[in-house]
Amino acid sequence: QKEVEQDPGPLSVPEGAIVSLNCTYSNSAFQYFMWYRQYSRKGPELLMYTYSSGNKEDGRFTAQVDKSSKYISLFIRDSQPSDSATYLCAMSVQGGGFKTIFGAGTRLFVKA
């Protein structure tokens, strides 16, 4: 079993839709929860970051962490074609540096 599970999709939605992306994990030691976005032929870039359980909102993006269920989510409101990318969840624990583990990534297509 992988430490972090993420449905690879692809997920196709119309412009303006609300998108929900999710990951589950097995290691209860994870402290930091992140979402990275990766455009084609580019490296991933940090989109959202959350420490421990709770919600965090940034513009059209909302990240949720439920440590009791070992479940994290990313919501994208009013999705745009420019949101078409691969979204990777990532989790890390600090101890002798950060060890960050990524999910497989979900490929998202937003159709105009």
Next chain:
Amino acid sequence: KAGVTQTPRYLIKTRGQQVTLSCSPISGHRSVSWYQQTPGQGLQFLFEYFSETQRNKGNFPGRFSGRQFSNSRSEMNVSTLELGDSALYLCASSFDTGTGELFFGEGSRLTVL
């Protein structure tokens, strides 16, 4: 501010050969991590270096190795290449404090024939 630079961007090798990939981190970042990205497995952690020492290691065979120099630049080496080593190899640098946010390069795409 320059980002993470990886060279070469693309390369083709044959089975049995070896390859060395290079990574220059963002100025001031002392931690450098390497990841292998494939369509089937996603991003898999190879190893992390800090101050010229390997601090964390993933579950890859000994054919995969790396090192870090005093200026924080890092190299990774894959010996006795196999077809399954074809992948995008991503380098990421970070501060060692705070959130540990990773800043990625654009990767080196390796094809093994």
